[in-house]
Amino acid sequence: MADPKLHVTDQEGKRHTLVGISGWRVMEVIRDYGLPIKAECGGALECATCHVYVAPEWLEKLPEKSEEEEERLDDAFEVEDNSRLSCQILMSEALDGLEVTLAPGSEP
Amino acid sequence: MPAGQTHQTDVIIIGAGPVGLFAVFELGLLNLKCHLIDVLDKPGGQCAELYPEKPIYDIPAFPVVSGQELTDNLMAQIAPFDPVFHLGQTATRFEKGDDEWTVVTDAGTRITAPVVVLAAGGGTFQPKKPPIKGIEAFESASVFYAVKHMQDFANKDLVIAGGGDSALDWCLNLQPMARSVTLVHRRPDFRAAPDSVSKMFALVEAGKMRFVQGQATGFEGEAPNLTGVNIKTPEGVEHVPADAFLAFFGLTMKMGPLEALGLEMENGLFAVDTEKFETTTPRIFAIGDICTYPGKLKLILSGFHEGALMAQQAFRYCRPGERLRFQYTTSSSELQTRLGVRDEKSKSPASISPA
Structure with a gap:
């Protein structure tokens, strides 16, 4: 199967389609494409600067939030029910077509 | 080192992360003394503040090392060179002199040296600011990210936001003197110490403070004077009268304070040559994540290399002639003496002898 695609809407509202690699964190794919994501702790669950909103239809297909991720989201802003830290979502064939939006506070 | 004093040294390093620390070693081998300035209250930079426990796998000769271990080892490695640390301070002004620079910090410390090294990584750690429109305009009088003098909050209506220890501690500490305290947090669970959480809920039970589940989204009042905070709750927007808003959402790195120094930058970084790692401003160098050049990789090991080459040119500036x-x-007995590892009795080199 082809590499899973990822659709990312940036803070300006522009939608980008990225090609992910299974096993990569969504945050890493977004960063690799040079889109504006701060992700300053590099996936250590220490900063909440890779905060994204996941399109509602994808929410149930994602692995559940850990307690650590929920706690770290306390340091993010404008947190919604579909808020996730993109360093905690691994790309996979099952997530081909995943749709996320970069949240305020994730810009570099 | 107490703040507000005047110092003269060989090299001023802005940023006490791994790259700034190792620069002390390379400069020390050349017998150059260093003063370091860092906004954090401890050395280590990102490694200590953001991921002290995160394993790092790409430091040469360390199959795995944590951010804190790396910092501790670097501190041990540079101990022989007696670096002077100015912690909890931000460089706010560079003054150009004849063949030297004076760096002034927000605490009034003045350090003069022939060479300045920027090793500030992703910038200066600063409190995260909620994305509320016009928040900056309120910062001088009614929006705060830290408490400097508790007395400033006496008899005021306070809204405190956050779910960690800082938010909870300040609720508990300021509640007795404030007119009212409202804690705002997005969920009913807190990651703060359980004891503080129980004390907070006890105060709420006793009617001595309020807890509102939600997120602050807007301000009322004419800047800089706040009159209220709008809080988005699951039930709708609630307006809470307030004289002061205190936000505790952790720290994030910002280039702002460095940009304010007025040095030439390229896309928010400092362009350097790859021979000396000097910026376009003579005697000011940049190493680590903050510098840019063709092929630059943001790796700790690259920053170590950059520091070693920078030190050569720094020596020429500091010791002309x-x-x-x-x-x-x-092999060098001189270096071993500087490192404090030379066996003075035998007067023999500690290891390799010439063939």
């Missing part, structure tokens, strides 16, 4: 002798720590 003196010959720079390149020596190895394995």
Whole structure:
């Protein structure tokens, strides 16, 4: 199967389609494409600067939030029910077509 | 080192992360003394603040090392060179002199040296600011990210936001003197110490403070004077009267304070040559994540290399007229003496002897 695609809407509202690699964190794919994501702790669950909103239809297909991720989201802003830290979502064939939006506070 | 004093040294390093720390070693081998300035209250930079426990796998000769271990080892490695740390301070002004620079910090410390090294990584750690429109305009009088003088909050209506220890501690500490305290947090669970959480809920039970589940989204009042905070709750927007808003959402790195120094930058970074790692401003160098050049990789190991080359040119500025002798720590008795590892009795090199 082809590499899973990822659709990312940036803070300006522009939608980008990225090609992910299974096993990569969504945050890493977004960063690799040079889109504006701060992700300053590099996936250590220490900063909440890779905060994204996941399109509602994808929410149930994602692995559940850990307690650590929920706690770290306390340091993010404008947190919604579909808020996730993109360093905690691994790309996979099952997530081909995943749709996320970069949240305020994730810009570099 | 107490703040507000005047110092003269060889090299001023802005940023006490791993790259700034290792620069002390390379400069120390050349007998150059260093003063370091860092906004954090401890050395280590990102490694200590953001991921002290995160394992790092790409430091040469360390199959795995945590951010804190790396910092501790670097501190041990540079101890022989007695670096002077100015912690909890931000460089706010560079003053150009004849063949030297004076760096002034927000605490009034003045350090003068022939060479300045920027090793500030992703910038200066600053409190995260909620994305509320016009928040900056309120910062001088009614929006705060830290408490400097508790008395400033006496008899005021306070809204405190956050779910960690800072938010909870300040609720508990300020509640007795404030007119009212409202804690705002997005969920009913807190990651703060359980004891503080129970004390907070006890105060709420006793009617001595309020807890509102939600997120602050807007301000009322004419800047800089706040009259209320709008809080988005699951039930709708609630307006809470307030004289002061205190936000505790952790720290994030910002280039702002460095940009304010007025030095030439390229896309928010400092362009350097790859021979000396000097910026376009003479005697000011940049190493680590904060510098840019063709092929630059943001790796700790690249920053170590950049520091070693920077030190060569720093020596030429600091010791004009003196010959720079390149020596190895394995064989040079001079370097071993500086490192405090030379066996004075035998007077023999500690390791390799010439063939």
